[in-house]
Amino acid sequence: MIAVLDDSLLADPAALAEADASGLLRSAATAGAQLRSAAHAAEEAGVGQLAGSRPRALVLIRRPGCSEHAALLVNALLGPECPIPVVISDAAPSWIGPLDVLVAHTSDSGDRELADSVGRAVHRGCEVVLSAPAEGPIAAAGAGSARLLEPRVPVPPGLDFPRAMAAVLVTVAALGLLRADLNELAGELDGELERDHPSHEPFVNPAKALALRLADHTPLLWGTDPAGVALAGYAVATLAGHAAIIAQAADVAQAARAGALQRVLAEHRQEDIFHDPFDDPVEASGGSTVLPAPARVLLLATEDTDPTAAVLRRAGREWPTADVLHLVEEVPPGGPHAALRRAMLMAVRFDLAALYLGLAGAVLGSDRDPAGHNYSLG
Numbered sequence: 001m002i003a004v005l006d007d008s009l010l011a012d013p014a015a016l017a018e019a020d021a022s023g024l025l026r027s028a029a030t031a032g033a034q035l036r037s038a039a040h041a042a043e044e045a046g047v048g049q050l051a052g053s054r055p056r057a058l059v060l061i062r063r064p065g066c067s068e069h070a071a072l073l074v075n076a077l078l079g080p081e082c083p084i085p086v087v088i089s090d091a092a093p094s095w096i097g098p099l100d101v102l103v104a105h106t107s108d109s110g111d112r113e114l115a116d117s118v119g120r121a122v123h124r125g126c127e128v129v130l131s132a133p134a135e136g137p138i139a140a141a142g143a144g145s146a147r148l149l150e151p152r153v154p155v156p157p158g159l160d161f162p163r164a165m166a167a168v169l170v171t172v173a174a175l176g177l178l179r180a181d182l183n184e185l186a187g188e189l190d191g192e193l194e195r196d197h198p199s200h201e202p203f204v205n206p207a208k209a210l211a212l213r214l215a216d217h218t219p220l221l222w223g224t225d226p227a228g229v230a231l232a233g234y235a236v237a238t239l240a241g242h243a244a245i246i247a248q249a250a251d252v253a254q255a256a257r258a259g260a261l262q263r264v265l266a267e268h269r270q271e272d273i274f275h276d277p278f279d280d281p282v283e284a285s286g287g288s289t290v291l292p293a294p295a296r297v298l299l300l301a302t303e304d305t306d307p308t309a310a311v312l313r314r315a316g317r318e319w320p321t322a323d324v325l326h327l328v329e330e331v332p333p334g335g336p337h338a339a340l341r342r343a344m345l346m347a348v349r350f351d352l353a354a355l356y357l358g359l360a361g362a363v364l365g366s367d368r369d370p371a372g373h374n375y376s377l378g
Contacts, residue, residue: 010356013198035162045147056099057084058084058100059087060103065108067105092126105132105168111137118146149166185340193352214247223252224311229249234347242354251314252310301325
């Protein structure tokens, strides 16, 4: 049979709470608190003292986890008009020196490669903003020199994206590149988390509604603007990490050039009453026959521009079968830092949607394929 998620599980807070033995939903609900605590830590660490400086380069270190996605999103928000070069690297470049600023985030206190990068940057007089645990080789490498933002709200790895974003945002704000009030942004995240609360029914819970739209499909997450593309990459990671769902992230223009449009439109032919859904069965473990999850295109938009117009301009045609995620009700057009605010709200929504899908899968039990999709095989 075709994959079917029992949506009644998402409407049952007690079942979700029972499945959430590790308290992941509670951890995800700390997004606003992560921003506030990081802002306070940055103030105490003196990140604001970078104000007025114009570094030769801003180096954003990407390590396993959320740091890469935070670096890519902030770089997309800064855009090509950023007055200083932004370098995203796995390690401190060989040319790092006193004219540069380096930002690094990790939840792994034992990351030796990052410790080496921090030590090299500090030794060469580079300004270092470090978001990392206070104990371990990384903090030791920056001791006395790096501006350390110690985590004050403990969360499992994979749910620290707000803290990773905060480390970069406080730095670019101090440098005058992108100013945003983290406390106000934290309040907006609190509002999103309230809407996404497990006690709310799916029809009034945006995260549950998103989960239901993605369930039993292969999500194709295509950004209509640079920040939307970066956010799509994060969404793919959180869906894989929390729900074992394989998804694709792409720029909508690149997806169109790659021929993805034609493939997706071909899949939608199955809506034809003469389409046989058993044309391409897949054999699951144990010899059971299941169907490949159909694609679902979701366009992610963060800018004020109407997503339909953006797709037409960048891809050369409209995408009538696609869903659109564009939080203009939560963040009305024309407001300050609208793209950043929408991106952060969407990141939180994807985290909760992935957790709901993962927890619902845990309630369902073992009817799961290796890609993490839930199947009813009756």
